Amino acid sequence: EKYNDLALYFFVPPSKRKHYTFFSLTNCRWDLNSVPDYCSEQVKIIFSVLRDTILETGEKAFIYQGRTVTHHIVKIWLDLLKSMLREAEWSSDKLTPSLEDYMENAYISFALGPIVLPATYLIGPPLAEKTVESSEYNQLYKLMSTMGRLLNDVQGFKRESAEGKLNAVSLHMIHQQDNRSKDEVVESIKDIAERNRRELQKLVLEEKRSVVPRECKEAFLKMSKVLNLFYRKDDGFTSNDLMTVVKSVIYEPVTLQDESLT
Template identity: 60%
Template sequence: WDVDVSSVCCSEAVKIIFSAVRSTICEIGEKSVERQGRNVKDNVIKIWLDLMQSMFTEAEWLRTNATPTMDDYMQNAYVSFALGPIVLPALYLVGPKLSDDVAENQELNHLFKTMSTCGRLLNDIQGFKRESEEGKLNAVSLHMIHSDGVVTYEDAVDKMKGVIEDKRRELLRLVLKEKGSLVPRDCKDLFWKMMKVLNLFYIKDDGFTSNEMHSTVNAVLKEPIILNELLVDSKDNTLSQKH
């Protein structure tokens, strides 16, 4: 961690990525002091290490041309979907104090795993063609492979969609649970909001490579909001509702 990046990194790209990750983690740690009364840098480092390990496992599968079981794949894939560094550090910044006991509690882990499993399967469905062309395995292709040719692509997708729906319902149940819940509601809401983002990203295709999604994001970030147009639209909607 405390290294001279100019001498230990194997390439300029690695140097840039490591420096950016370290800077981000340190910034989150510093900001967490105000909210949590302590620096959670070590917690965030562990989140990133878990992600790196899961990605390394996938790289090894690809390098050795291995075909993992569905259980082994999913146990690793919900982590490699990479929502950990996005959602989990944010829990320390939304307001409620989280002790290490709560942060490492089974309830929070269940929330994260359920949300990430939905995201991974949505990604695998929409990214099946692209990943197959790249020689990568995912939940859809593995389901077909382990069926010895009995399960078709359509069957596999239907199966994954069923799992996604079950997990989505389970996530909502966990978020709304009050009795016996240790995780503050504000924190649990982050998982449900991310679930909504995932549904938007994968509603038509793979949102990470979709030109339509890029256009939508660019419009939100770059195109100015014209107040007059909003007022006109609001007025038109009001009139139509009256009629």
């Protein structure tokens, strides 16, 4: 399939640099059967990996859904890449967005879209086009991602500030009118994240007016639980404690207590 008049933007973190190098494929002609021959080698590599991932996911989804959903998976990735480009442009141009503009973009750049949304096609129940375009489906995604983004920003505030990056905490402090302390701002953001979690849980449990199958809604709720664990004490990406837990699950043998059969 070809997707015309779409702009695909890439930014890749170069080794030993803190800022991003941009690769943009303006007016990219999306052809999932080939790789554009007018791009840099790095962009070709990224495009090839994305193409293979999209095609593989689309093929698996077709088995469950009985219809092609590749166009939706392409859109999910494009939305993510465009949101990342926007953040990188803010950084390179030294712009300070409003908190509202930041959050409207940041829940997408948190990058749960390509993880959770395609997975809902693989759970089992059929998802009609109108279902994935429904306000309920998109609200499930937004609540889950907003909660994760806020928790990430709280735990990563110190590290990102040292790198010169803006996040929800720093923007709250820049734009606030009541001169609250950093700790007060952090607690306020945690409260907002918790409200998003509760609203998500309420939406998952809603049955009467729901158009999204319960099994699919559970995927959003389960990811929110993972996020709570991930950011419970610190930034899960740099947490030695969490890394130790993961390694123990993978590498340490499970010891079963012998039980008498008598």
